[in-house]
Structures are given as C-alpha cells and as structure tokens.
Amino acid sequence: MIEWNQLGFSYIKTNTMICAHYKDGKWGEIESRTDDNITISGLSASLHYGVECFEGLKAFNCKDGKTRIFRPDENAKRLIRSATYLGIEAPDIEMFIKMVRQAVAENKEFVPPYGTRASLYIRPTLIGVGAQLGVKSSEESFFFIAVAPVGNYAGGIDAPVPAVIAREYDRAAPKGSGSYKVGGNYAASLYAGIEAKKAGYPAVLYLDPKEHKYIDEFSSSNFFAIKGDKYITPDSHTVLPSITNKSLIQVAMDLGYTIERRPIPVEELDTFDEVGECGTAVVITPVSRIDDKPSILGKECTKVYNYKACGPVSRKLYDTLTGIQYGEIEDRHGWCLEL
Ligand code: PLP
Ligand code: COI
Numbered sequence: 001m002i003e004w005n006q007l008g009f010s011y012i013k014t015n016t017m018i019c020a021h022y023k024d025g026k027w028g029e030i031e032s033r034t035d036d037n038i039t040i041s042g043l044s045a046s047l048h049y050g051v052e053c054f055e056g057l058k059a060f061n062c063k064d065g066k067t068r069i070f071r072p073d074e075n076a077k078r079l080i081r082s083a084t085y086l087g088i089e090a091p092d093i094e095m096f097i098k099m100v101r102q103a104v105a106e107n108k109e110f111v112p113p114y115g116t117r118a119s120l121y122i123r124p125t126l127i128g129v130g131a132q133l134g135v136k137s138s139e140e141s142f143f144f145i146a147v148a149p150v151g152n153y154a155g156g157i158d159a160p161v162p163a164v165i166a167r168e169y170d171r172a173a174p175k176g177s178g179s180y181k182v183g184g185n186y187a188a189s190l191y192a193g194i195e196a197k198k199a200g201y202p203a204v205l206y207l208d209p210k211e212h213k214y215i216d217e218f219s220s221s222n223f224f225a226i227k228g229d230k231y232i233t234p235d236s237h238t239v240l241p242s243i244t245n246k247s248l249i250q251v252a253m254d255l256g257y258t259i260e261r262r263p264i265p266v267e268e269l270d271t272f273d274e275v276g277e278c279g280t281a282v283v284i285t286p287v288s289r290i291d292d293k294p295s296i297l298g299k300e301c302t303k304v305y306n307y308k309a310c311g312p313v314s315r316k317l318y319d320t321l322t323g324i325q326y327g328e329i330e331d332r333h334g335w336c337l338e339l
Contacts, residue, residue, distance in 0.1 A: 004116040007151030009281060014107040018099045019144040022089045023130075030099055032106060036146060043131035045138045051128030052183040053082035053090075056280040057243075059104045059120040059147075059339070061111050062327030068336040069122070070325050072100050074243045079124060082180040087137025088128050097337070100124065103145040104339055110149045114326060121150040121281070153220075153281040154202050157310050157318050160288035161277075163203035163218065164296050165266070166192045170209040171219060178209070178216070178238030185240075189219035195296040203277060205290060207266065209238055215264040217242075221279035224248065225264070225272040226313040232260045232272075244278045244321070250333060251320045257313070266292065269304045274311030284318040286310040 002012070016032045045051040055075040062068055076096035083090030091099065100122055104111065112118035124145045128138025154161050169192040171185055172178025178185060189204065196204045205223065208214040215234050217223050222242040224233045231252040233245055249259050269275070275287040290305045310318075323329035325336065 002110075002149060004112045004118050004149070005151070007112065007118045007149055009121070009150050009153045010148070011146075012110070012148050014110045014147050016103070016106045017144050017146045018103045018106070019142070020091065020095070020099065022141045022143070027091065027095065030095075030102065032102065038142065038144065040127070040129045040142060041131040043133065044127065044129045045132055045136070046127035046129060049135055050182065050184040050187070051086050051088060051138050053079060053086060053126050053181055054183065055079050055122075055124040055181060057100070057122045057124075058280055058325070059111055059122060060325045060327070061114045063114055064327050065114075066327065067104060067108065067111055067339040068325070068327060069100060069104060069339065071243055071247070071335050072097050072337055074246070075124065078181060078241065078243070079126060082182055083126055083141075085177065085180045086128065086182060088126065088141045090126055090141070091143055096124065099143075099145050101339060103147050107147050110147065112149050117322070118149060118151045119325075120147050122147050150281070153283075154285050157284060157286065157315065160286035160308065160310060161202040162200070163205045163287050163290045164196050164199065164201040165205050165207060165290060165292045166196075166296065167207075167212075167292070167294055168192070168296065169206075171206050172209055172216070172238040174208075174210040174238065176209075176238070179240060181240055186219070192296060193219055199297050201291070201296070203285075203287065204296075208236055208263070213265055215266065215269070218277050221277035221282045221285070223264075224276055224278055226274040226311060227272050229257050230260050231257045232262070232264060234264050235261045236263070242279055244280055244283070247321060247335065248278055248284070248317050251317055251324075254332075255316065255320065266304075272305065274307065274314050275305060276314045283322065284314055286314050
C-alpha cells in the first residue's frame with residue numbers, strides 16, 4: 001500500500017517501462033517491459049562520454065476524475081533539442097507523446113488520487129547505445145519512459161529552503177551545455193551539492209559562468225523572484241529553459257504581474273520580496289535565504305536575503321498552477337492533455 005501523503009521524490013517500482021530502440025536508421029516497435037533493468041553494451045557512448053539526455057513531466061488525477069499530463073509537447077521538443085546537441089536520434093513529438101500516454105495508462109494505479117497533492121512523475125530518458133570506442137555520437141539510441149508516484153521534492157510550498165551561492169563551482173560553461181537537459185550538467189553539480197548538504201543547504205544557486213556577476217539557476221530548478229508587482233527571472237544562455245517557469249510567466253501575466261526576463265546581478269537579491277525555485281519536481285519551493293560566501297563550507301556568511309514563510313505572490317502562483325494541473329482552475333491555454 002502506498003501512503004500517498006507520505007511520498008517524497010524517490011523511485012518506486014511501477015508496472016511497466018515503455019521502451020523503443022533506434023537502430024539501422026529506424027525506430028523499432030514500442031515495447032512495454034515489466035523489468036526496469038536494461039541491457040546495453042558496456043562500450044555504449046552513454047556510459048563513457050555522457051551521451052544521455054532526459055526529461056521530467058507529471059500526470060495528475062484531476063477533480064473531475066480524469067487523468068491529465070502537463071504540457072508533454074514541450075518536453076518532447078526539449079528532448080529533441082538536447083538529442084540534437086548530443087548528435088543522437090530522438091523520438092518525434094508524436095511518438096514521444098504516444099509513449100508518455102502509454103506509460104501513464106499502464107501505470108494508472110500509481111497516479112496518486114485527487115486530493116493528495118501528489119502526482120505521477122514521468123522520466124523519459126534517451127541514451128546513446130551500441131559498442132564503440134571513439135569519441136563520437138551514437139548511431140543507435142535507446143529511449144525509455146519510467147514513472148513513479150511522487151510528493152514533494154524538498155519540503156514543499158510550506159517549507160522554504162535555505163540556499164547557498166556556489167562561488168567555487170559552475171554547473172555549465174559560458175558557451176557549453178547548460179541549456180540542454182543532458183546528464184553531464186547534473187554530474188557537474190553533484191560535488192557542490194554534497195558540500196552544500198554538509199553545510200546545511202538543500203539548494204545550490206549557480207551564477208553565470210562567464211562573469212560570475214549574475215544569477216543563473218539552481219542545480220535542478222530555475223530561479224524566480226518577486227519584487228512588488230514584478231515576476232523576475234534570469235535571461236541567460238546557460239540555464240535550462242524550464243517549462244514550469246514558462247508556465248508561471250504566463251500565469252503571472254494572466255494575474256496581472258509584469259514580467260522581467262533579464263540578467264539579475266547578485267546584489268539585487270537584497271531587494272526582492274520573495275525568491276523561489278521552480279521546476280517540475282520542485283513545483284515552487286520558496287527560498288528562505290541565500291548565503292553568499294567564498295566557499296560553500298566556509299563559516300563566514302553574508303546573509304543577503306531572508307524571509308520565513310512562502311510569500312503571498314509565490315503562493316498565488318503555486319495555487320494557480322497546481323489548480324490548473326489538478327483541473328480545479330480552467331486550463332485556458334490548453335496545457336493539459338487528457339489521457
Ligand atoms: N533547471 C534545471 C537545471 C532542471 O534540472 C530543471 C528540471 O527539470 C529545471 C530547471 C526546471 O525545468 P522544468 O520546469 O521544465 O521541469
Ligand atoms: C525535474 O524537475 O523534472 C528534474 O528533472 C529535476 C531533477 C529531479 C533532476
């Protein structure tokens with residue numbers, strides 16, 4: 001029995017994983033597998049050279065009893081963009097959505113019941129496979145979609161988290177892979193994450209890797225801030241184009257806020273009313289404070305920002321976005337795909 005209200009963000013084995021293999025210039029049949037282990041060559045470029053990209057999206061059991069998937073077309077497009085960067089074949093939008101639908105349909109009993117505020121996390125993953133030694137993209141790719149029921153990634157909307165600025169580390173290079181959802185970006189953020197955890201910070205905030213003057217994003221979510229009636233988020237080539245952020249921008253505009261997408265100097269942190277992380281996994285996680293010091297583990301700490309509970313604007317944005325996702329608020333932009 002799954003305790004729907006106790007779910008965090010961990011993998012729970014579900015019924016099936018939906019898979020497809022691209023080989024000899026074409027995709028094979030879509031397969032449903034009960035085993036979540038896969039067999040690939042040990043010489044696959046995904047294992048040696050990081051030829052891997054992935055997506056994250058969610059399905060919701062809604063107020064009207066229907067199950068809906070949030071903006072899968074956006075994830076399909078982003079996966080294609082990441083795969084193009086890696087030089088591997090990705091499923092087209094139609095195939096991606098068909099497989100996502102099948103993954104949700106075959107695991108329907110794992111979509112948390114309406115009212116629990118939990119959801120089914122969907123993890124499409126694309127890897128370069130086939131034995132090779134040289135550093136090049138793979139001619140073969142393997143695409144699979146795993147799902148798992150999830151609750152809060154961190155503490156949730158009522159539990160703001162402290163963050164630290166990664167002064168010693170970058171997750172991306174100035175003209176590198178930062179805006180693509182490739183595994184290597186996450187590998188590059190793990191060590192800072194380990195240090196941050198030791199120092200008591202669940203969240204690490206990265207600066208622009210060229211000048212280290214502007215806010216970029218967190219290791220697994222975008223940055224947004226509220227100042228008066230403004231929703232402010234970085235304009236940067238090294239951050240992942242978040243689908244949640246894009247949706248929140250629209251929601252904020254619908255609610256009458258002004259959007260500012262622009263470089264955000266670190267010093268400006270002092271002036272914000274509210275700061276939050278946003279992303280599929282974190283939804284909106286309010287940030288309680290952001291510390292800026294020469295080293296994550298260092299003791300000297302300049303607290304540049306502080307607030308204790310989720311701010312009212314972040315709360316309104318969260319309630320509106322999740323209201324649309326759970327079918328409580330009209331989906332006026334047509335974001336939710338009915339199963
Ligand atoms: N930034 C990074 C680095 C991420 O890993 C994620 C998670 O997907 C996001 C931002 C948020 O993107 P999205 O809202 O599309 O999930
Ligand atoms: C997501 O929000 O979907 C992510 O991919 C973030 C993280 C779990 C890697």
